[in-house]
Structure formats: C-alpha cells, structure tokens
Amino acid sequence: MAVRVQDEPFDFGVEAEAFARGRTDAGAVVTFTGIVRDTDGTLDRMVIEHYPGMTERALQAINDEATERWALKDSLVIHRHGELRPGDMIMMVATASAHRVNAFEAAEFLMDYLKSRAPFWKQEFTADGSAWVASKTEDEDALTRWEKQK
C-alpha cells in the first residue's frame, strides 16, 4: 500500500514486475501509466509543480480508501514532479486483487481521484512559451461515478 512522490524517474518495468511477482494471494494485477504526450511534435518539456506535504497526504488518503472499498491485497502509487520530456512516465498506479473487476475498478478510482484531488499542476513548455494545463470538466465529472456507488 505504498505511495511515492519523487523528482527522479522510476522504472515502470521494474516496478510492475516487483509488484506482481510471485503473488499467490491475488490473481489479478492492473497497472496504469501516464506518459508525457506530444501529439503535434511541439512540446519541449513539461514541469509538474506539487504541494509538498499535502501531496503525500492526499495520495495516501485516496490509496487507503481504494484499499478499503475493493479489499485490495496491495496497491502502489508513484507520481513524479519536476521536469519531464515527451515520452517520460509521469506516474503509475498498480492494484492487486483476487478478482479482475476489483483490480480494474480500484485502479480507475485511484486515477480519477488522483487527477482531481492530488495537488499537482502541469505546465507545458513549447518554442512559443509556456502554458498551464487546464483541468477538464470530464475529470471532475468522473468522480461522481464513485460517489453514487458508495
């Protein structure tokens, strides 16, 4: 049930393998990875600002709730801050459960809450200057799915 907030890159393959390896208690492992996109080839870099202290607390609270609601055997959240380049991995979540539906739902829940409730802000730098990434209404709306279910 680990949460890590870090400036350094993480190795998705190593983390995913270590998370899944040798489990005999959980038949289903789901991972999600967010990658810096550069759809039109103009992005130089992305800088992610965060709120030290609150970030860890918020992620831990989201992770605790997921663990409780879906009876997870294990979970992992890693989120980077600082400077990233196109193709770099921004973050990952992983969930382990006895059944695939729980592993999928918990991972989606973690992502939806992390998007709108963890204090990270993305700024994109191109040759033309910089811009803060705008939040999406659909991301806020995604949370209602989990409220209704509860």
Added chain:
Amino acid sequence: MAVRVQDEPFDFGVEAEAFARGRTDAGAVVTFTGIVRDTDGTLDRMVIEHYPGMTERALQAINDEATERWALKDSLVIHRHGELRPGDMIMMVATASAHRVNAFEAAEFLMDYLKSRAPFWKQEFTADGSAWVASKTEDEDALTRWEKQK
C-alpha cells in the same frame, strides 16, 4: 497489435516496459496480468489446454475489435498454455491510448472476451487429484456490458 500464445514464461516487467517506453502518441497505458492463485495453499500446479490455431484466431479477432472500438494506439495479448505453478503469470494484456478511459475500457473488454471466447481450459492439480476449473456465470454476463454499449 500483437498476440502471442506460448508455452514459455514471459517477463511481465520487460513486456510492460517495452510496451510503454518512449510513447509520445499515447498518454495512457493499462496492463492486466493474471497470476496462478493458491488461496488455501493446496495447489500443486495448473495445466492450461488450448486449441492451437483457433486460439490465435480468436485472440486476434478480439484484439482487432478492441483496437477499432477504442481507437487504440497499440495493444498486446500474451497467453500461456501448458504447466504453471502458483505465482506464475498466466497471461497479460496491455493497451495504449491517448486517454485513460479508453485504455481502461479496452483492457477490460479484452479480458472479458478472452475469458469466455478464447479456447483455453484450466485444470488444477492438488494432492487430492485434478479438477477442471468451472466457468463462471459472471464471466459470461460480463460480455453483455459491451453488447449494450455498441
């Protein structure tokens, strides 16, 4: 858009990393891994039988449909057959999309169809003998979700 059916183990970490690495076209990568469970510590081994020829065709057809319905940038299905031990990885799917909702849904679709439409049969061996794993009504029911949506 690869499909692999194999007797040999696969390295989940290496596959997941290679699938996600350096993508600048897809911000979201989801993986699912199925692991041999041994809930009460009695399982010696699992043997997975399959239908050579049809297996590859069925997986390819499911994969093609997922790619089309969710506009995936990439996808991967690996499924083992033969003898496996508790903790061994049975199979994995991976999906890459511009948006997380598509990546999640496509991975769930792949899993749901693979469970009930790809010709694999699991047999469990314990000290007491062997038994074919029974199919679950809920797995068949899971498919209706995707029919309605279409």
Added chain:
Amino acid sequence: MIDVLYFAWVRERIGIPKEQVSTNATTVDELVEELKSREERYALAFSDVSALRVAVDQELTEFSASIENAREVAFFPPMTGG
C-alpha cells in the same frame, strides 16, 4: 470426412483428442446425434449439450450451425482462460 476435435473434459470422457468421422450430418446437432448413437462414452460426453460449446472451422458457433463443407468441428466445455 470431417475432423472432430475434443478438448478438456470432453476429450477425457471420449478418450481421444481427435478423430476423422465419415458422416452425412448437415448440422452440428445431427453430428452429435450420430456420435451419441455410437458408444456409451459419446452419449455420456454429449448428455447435456447446454454445458458444451462448439466451433466449426475454428469459429465459435451454435449447435444448429451447418457443417456442410466444414473441415473441422470441435467440442469443448465453456472456456476458462485469462
């Protein structure tokens, strides 16, 4: 002549994974009736076809499906992959 394949516990009950069958059956249902009339082990394996699945030329289909021009028919229990 048509190849008939059996998997999982259907294979175990019938005792062989594959055989060549000479038949005039035009549908899967008719083929099943022919096989059941052969021997007890077939009758047992096909006693409840609602518990079985069938593929004709490696495509899942219904028991009412035609097998005219088919090369291969396979019988098996519901799949349990993943």
Added chain:
Amino acid sequence: MIDVLYFAWVRERIGIPKEQVSTNATTVDELVEELKSREERYALAFSDVSALRVAVDQELTEFSASIENAREVAFFPPMTGG
C-alpha cells in the same frame, strides 16, 4: 499569523510562493477579501474564486471554511496530475 501558500498560476500572478499573513479573518472567504484589498495583483489572482481551490492545513475544503486555529492556507487552480 498564518502561512499562505500559492501554487501554479496563482503563485505566478501574486509573484511569491508563500508568505506569512497577520489576519483577523475567521474564514477563507474573509481572508480572500483582505488579500484582494491589499494590492492589484491579489485582486487579479482572486478575481474569480470559482476557478480556484483552497486547502486549509493541507486538506481540500470550501471557501466558507473556518481558518481559526489554522496554520496554513493554500490557494491554487484545479489540479491536473495523473
């Protein structure tokens, strides 16, 4: 005295990431009114609080929330992590 933190474009508009504020405000709303009356850059940053989020002692909350006994109030735009 209370620590007031600013993140992302709120930080850019106000020009500093953090400051100590001496205030009699009992709610976030009252604190915002005090800050807006100080200088143009605050008035600009807080011109539309519906576009902002607030955390009191590192917990997300409403602008009507109490800040009595609070050590730290943070203002920022909607989050865009993940």
